[in-house]
């Protein structure tokens with residue numbers, strides 16, 4: 417599991433640990449870990465050239481101390497100070513190790529002198545260390561930092577702890593921020609490493625352990641071993657009913673494909689049986705790919721709403737009449753109020769969630785975490801907000817972010833497959849929060865498997881699920 421803690425949680429854990437250790441120990445752990453990752457990234461030390469952008473706080477201190485370690489390994493290190501307040505011990509350590517320290521304004525002016533305004537002076541450097549601000553930073557960057565980054569445009573950036581300028585606790589961005597190729601973080605992940613748009617600015621992630629003792633995380637992301645542990649598996653005595661029956665009320669004469677694809681997701685094999693309750697012509701289409709699907713009857717979970725058109729409300733009310741958990745998607749989301757307090761997973765995309773909450777879509781896309789959490793509380797149900805990094809929020813505040821997937825998954829019908837898959841997991845006995853987050857993880861991973869780096873259609877995702885589950889179960 418990737419566990420992400422808020423700034424306040426990290427500060428508390430750091431304070432508790434620091435009280436037991438000699439001063440500076442944690443920064444040394446962080447700086448050595450960071451330097452080690454940088455040396456690996458550079459493929460060695462001697463002859464490499466690294467510039468550190470250094471702000472006024474301990475994040476700059478980390479960059480300076482890491483710079484000192486790098487300088488001792490033969491790296492040519494220059495620190496550009498963005499403030500007169502730079503970490504004194506770090507400055508002294510870097511100087512003592514042979515690094516150069518100068519005000520950023522002077523370095524930027526020199527780069528501009530050599531290469532003109534807007535600067536292509538970056539060509540000299542192999543890597544930029546972003547020690548502008550860490551968890552103590554306010555969102556956005558000051559003009560001096562923006563100018564320094566411009567002067568170094570094109571050089572890969574390694575962010576120290578977080579990409580400077582992003583909101584650490586929410587992943588929101590407001591104004592300029594660093595875009596890193598790699599982020600090296602300390603002690604634990606922070607929400608901005610998982611939540612877009614900040615997560616996109618992190619690049620790859622590496623965690624350096626500094627020995628923090630941490631509470632329950634604010635946000636987490638399932639990893640393959642977590643998904644494998646949560647996957648429902650048939651026991652030796654299993655039969656189709658004990659494995660769960662999932663019912664699908666999706667698709668209509670107008671949108672038959674939604675029914676076919678919802679069933680394709682539900683028929684992933686993780687439940688024992690799939691029932692279809694809807695348009696007879698759609699059932700005929702369903703039978704071409706899935707002859708095992710049967711008509712209405714008792715189920716352990718319902719999937720409702722995709723392509724249901726004007727029949728969504730009737731389908732939802734009929735499903736609620738059975739006291740079983742349900743997936744509420746697409747057209748049925750307009751009637752999500754009916755579901756309040758029932759075991760359910762609501763699966764909106766940003767536009768649908770915006771309508772549910774009565775806010776502009778752009779606001780949802782700026783503040784994914786906030787809106788997913790708010791919707792989960794207001795609807796008293798698990799909300800799965802579909803996006804590049806899907807956010808699954810429970811009414812009690814728990815949040816899981818999905819980091820699997822590929823941009824090729826942005827394709828028609830992919831959401832129908834996801835709804836069916838989550839329905840199968842509910843029918844198999846997973847709680848709504850687990851079913852939603854495991855389903856979303858599997859959906860993204862199956863897309864990556866099916867894509868192989870190229871385009872795909874929704875049916876390919878459903879087809880890849882079997883192979884994916886086999887890989888997880890075997891691992």
Ligand SMILES: NC(=O)C1=CN([C@@H]2O[C@H](COP(=O)(O)OP(=O)(O)OC[C@H]3O[C@@H](n4cnc5c(N)ncnc54)[C@H](O)[C@@H]3O)[C@@H](O)[C@H]2O)[C@@H](O)CC1
Pocket residue numbers: 430434442443444446447471472473474475476478548549550551552553554555556557558576577578581602626
């Ligand atoms: N305290 C410790 O022992 C440890 C701290 N660590 C490092 O310390 C960092 C936190 O350090 P700090 O609490 O000193 O805070 P930061 O270094 O994150 O930044 C705070 C400083 O930046 C200024 N500032 C805030 N927003 C700004 C902005 N948008 N632009 C420019 N300047 C801005 C503030 O005036 C303040 O001086 C962590 O992210 C991590 O890198 C790690 O070394 C682990 C151990």
Ligand SMILES: [K+]
Pocket residue numbers: 475546547548549550575576577578579580
């Ligand atoms: K930083």
